[in-house]
Amino acid sequence: MIYTRESVMALMEEKEKLEQTIKELWDVLKSNNIGMTESVIDSEGYPRTDIDVYQVRHARHQIKCLQNDHSALLRRIEEGLAVVLSPSSTQDLDPNGTNVSPPSPNREPFAKVDHVVLGSPANMAGLQENDLLTQFGSITCDNFRSLVNISQIITVSRNEQSVTLTLTPRQWSGRGLLGCNIVPIDRPD
Numbered sequence: 160m161i162y163t164r165e166s167v168m169a170l171m172e173e174k175e176k177l178e179q180t181i182k183e184l185w186d187v188l189k190s191n192n193i194g195m196t197e198s199v200i201d202s203e204g205y206p207r208t209d210i211d212v213y214q215v216r217h218a219r220h221q222i223k224c225l226q227n228d229h230s231a232l233l234r235r236i237e238e239g240l241a242v243v244l245s246p247s248s249t250q251d252l253d254p255n256g257t258n259v260s261p262p263s264p265n266r267e268p269f270a271k272v273d274h275v276v277l278g279s280p281a282n283m284a285g286l287q288e289n290d291l292l293t294q295f296g297s298i299t300c301d302n303f304r305s306l307v308n309i310s311q312i313i314t315v316s317r318n319e320q321s322v323t324l325t326l327t328p329r330q331w332s333g334r335g336l337l338g339c340n341i342v343p344i345d346r347p348d
Contacts, residue, residue: 174233199216266293
């Protein structure tokens with residue numbers, strides 16, 4: 160696929176719509192006071208009478224399918240951003256007339272993800288346990304003081320490769336705004 164700024168922006172709009180649909184499906188589960196893993200049958204093997212079993216099963220199925228679609232869409236957005244923002248696509252030339260790519264920042268991690276909740280904003284963004292945060296919004300190891308500093312765009316080190324994710328803190332059916340646990344990494348000062 161050939162990526163342009165407009166096609167990447169369209170993918171991002173599609174991502175927003177998909178996330179809204181997933182949120183609405185989580186609201187269905189929340190209105191039934193049930194999550195993704197609780198049983199829909201009672202102890203005697205009959206469908207529970209305190210929930211709409213069809214609605215819950217349908218919402219769970221849709222959430223699982225849409226989360227897969229969301230992950231694939233995030234990969235396409237990441238590919239598109241890499242193409243659109245690459246130095247070769249902007250044709251920046253140095254005075255000698257040759258393409259010069261900017262030095263890639265080799266950032267050291269300042270925090271580690273030690274837990275990600277299924278269905279959370281962090282999970283939907285693609286964050287995984289043991290990811291090492293090297294950038295979170297404008298926060299890097301150079302200006303990190305506390306976890307209060309973090310915002311939306313994340314760069315993590317995963318298996319010694321840099322991965323960029325978009326994580327939008329928001330209300331969801333679980334605790335917090337991210338759905339993951341991030342712990343600072345001790346650094347010698």
